[in-house]
Amino acid sequence: MSMQSTEERGYWGSRLGFILAASGSAVGLGNIWRFPYMTGENGGAAFVFVYLMCVILIGLPLLINELALGRASGKNPVGAFRATMPGTPFVLTGFLCVILCFVVLSYYSVVAGWTLGYAVSSAMGKSLVFEDFVRNPLYMILLLGVFLVFTILIVQAGVQKGIERWSKILMPLLLVLVIVIIARSITLSGAMEGVVYYLKPDFSIISGDKAGDMVLAALGQAFFSLSVGWGLMITYGSYMPKGQNMVTGGVWVAFTDSLVAILGGFMIFPAVFAFGMEPDSGSKLVFETLPAVFAQMPAVGGLVATIFFFLLSLAALTSSISMLEVPISYILDEKKASRKAASWIVGVFAFLVGIPCALSHGSVGFLTELELFGKTGFMDIIDFVFGQILVVVISLLCSIYVGWIWKTKNAVQEIAVGSPGFAKGGGFSLSVVWSFFVKFVCPVVIGYVLYTKLWS
Numbered sequence: 001m002s003m004q005s006t007e008e009r010g011y012w013g014s015r016l017g018f019i020l021a022a023s024g025s026a027v028g029l030g031n032i033w034r035f036p037y038m039t040g041e042n043g044g045a046a047f048v049f050v051y052l053m054c055v056i057l058i059g060l061p062l063l064i065n066e067l068a069l070g071r072a073s074g075k076n077p078v079g080a081f082r083a084t085m086p087g088t089p090f091v092l093t094g095f096l097c098v099i100l101c102f103v104v105l106s107y108y109s110v111v112a113g114w115t116l117g118y119a120v121s122s123a124m125g126k127s128l129v130f131e132d133f134v135r136n137p138l139y140m141i142l143l144l145g146v147f148l149v150f151t152i153l154i155v156q157a158g159v160q161k162g163i164e165r166w167s168k169i170l171m172p173l174l175l176v177l178v179i180v181i182i183a184r185s186i187t188l189s190g191a192m193e194g195v196v197y198y199l200k201p202d203f204s205i206i207s208g209d210k211a212g213d214m215v216l217a218a219l220g221q222a223f224f225s226l227s228v229g230w231g232l233m234i235t236y237g238s239y240m241p242k243g244q245n246m247v248t249g250g251v252w253v254a255f256t257d258s259l260v261a262i263l264g265g266f267m268i269f270p271a272v273f274a275f276g277m278e279p280d281s282g283s284k285l286v287f288e289t290l291p292a293v294f295a296q297m298p299a300v301g302g303l304v305a306t307i308f309f310f311l312l313s314l315a316a317l318t319s320s321i322s323m324l325e326v327p328i329s330y331i332l333d334e335k336k337a338s339r340k341a342a343s344w345i346v347g348v349f350a351f352l353v354g355i356p357c358a359l360s361h362g363s364v365g366f367l368t369e370l371e372l373f374g375k376t377g378f379m380d381i382i383d384f385v386f387g388q389i390l391v392v393v394i395s396l397l398c399s400i401y402v403g404w405i406w407k408t409k410n411a412v413q414e415i416a417v418g419s420p421g422f423a424k425g426g427g428f429s430l431s432v433v434w435s436f437f438v439k440f441v442c443p444v445v446i447g448y449v450l451y452t453k454l455w456s
């Protein structure tokens with residue numbers, strides 16, 4: 001990422017710099033790990049369809065919404081609400097963003113630690129049994145710690161040019177490997193059933209009594225995957241120079257992110273059905289399915305597995321650094337601490353909060369069996385409260401704030417700088433459509449989904 005440290009409040013060096021950094025944040029475990037298991041838990045193709053609708057109709061307008069707030073204010077999420085309209089209670093939304101990023105960083109790093117563990121074991125030619133692997137408490141804590149130290153080291157240095165250079169080579173390579181794995185997965189015997197499950201929607205699920213859960217999960221997943229609803233795009237928007245086109249930039253990020261998620265599913269579901277596994281087995285889905293696919297690649301399986309898990313760890317790293325960047329940008333803007341001290345303090349706290357998550361997959365009985373809100377296990381409960389509910393609440397507040405308090409005309413003015421086509425065309429300009437979505441469609445749909453989930 002060509003960005004200077006926020007102590008100088010730097011700017012992206014180029015349009016590509018922004019697209020790479022924002023896509024680096026968006027593409028991560030959310031696409032390869034979370035999307036397949038959410039799809040599996042929510043009935044397959046119908047979920048994929050609702051998910052894509054959520055990305056296009058809700059996620060993308062709100063992505064641009066956040067970028068506008070960030071660039072107009074030049075501030076972190078808390079500062080952005082304060083600067084654009086001082087004195088409103090919506091500043092609370094900014095604090096919620098900081099808390100959300102901090103909490104999710106803690107368990108995101110647990111899963112990233114799993115990918116590191118799988119990379120190391122594959123390199124040593126050892127195959128892992130997921131259940132035994134996650135039951136080893138010291139190893140879980142060690143992997144969590146190692147991953148967080150990498151995250152902290154990058155963020156404390158200011159976001160370095162190296163990452164941008166690396167991402168340019170490594171992310172396309174990840175994509176190539178995903179395609180290689182898809183090729184193996186869909187040619188397994190019995191794979192077609194998985195392709196049908198993934199592509200042929202059974203819409204009775206949308207009208208059934210599980211509909212509310214499914215739509216909420218799809219909406220939450222869209223926000224999780226796009227990094228929208230976390231203040232991340234506010235922060236990255238604040239590093240965007242005025243001349244940059246945030247509309248095409250936003251579309252690129254949403255497109256890349258969705259493409260990788262869809263490919264992630266193609267890697268998993270044909271194999272799940274070919275091996276007679278359960279698509280709704282939850283967060284272990286990818287970690288059980290992929291090793292079985294690698295085992296079907298004679299001679300090269302070990303190598304492909306090693307490179308794949310290593311690259312996935314790096315994709316997780318470009319996401320985790322962005323998650324840490326949100327609380328850090330707040331601290332640097334508002335509290336005047338040093339970047340280094342802030343990175344270590346927040347990182348160490350994330351480690352402490354991550355420990356119970358790391359131990360909730362068999363190593364500690366109480367954390368593993370805990371049940372709340374229909375979820376089992378400490379990490380799944382935290383993911384539900386923060387990664388599913390809070391992110392949706394924040395997105396609702398952001399759309400109400402820009403739509404009705406700060407007003408879309410101010411946002412449109414900001415977006416149009418650098419995006420000349422946006423406000424042109426009279427009654428049918430893109431800006432009119434966008435404003436309609438932010439003022440009406442987003443708050444009504446998000447509000448309704450939340451209402452049916454929480455109160456009916």
Ligand code: PFF
Pocket residue numbers: 025026027028029030031101224225226227228230232319320322323
């Ligand atoms: N979008 C990332 C993923 O799909 O893995 C997760 C994420 C990163 C969410 C950064 C939010 C964020 F601020």
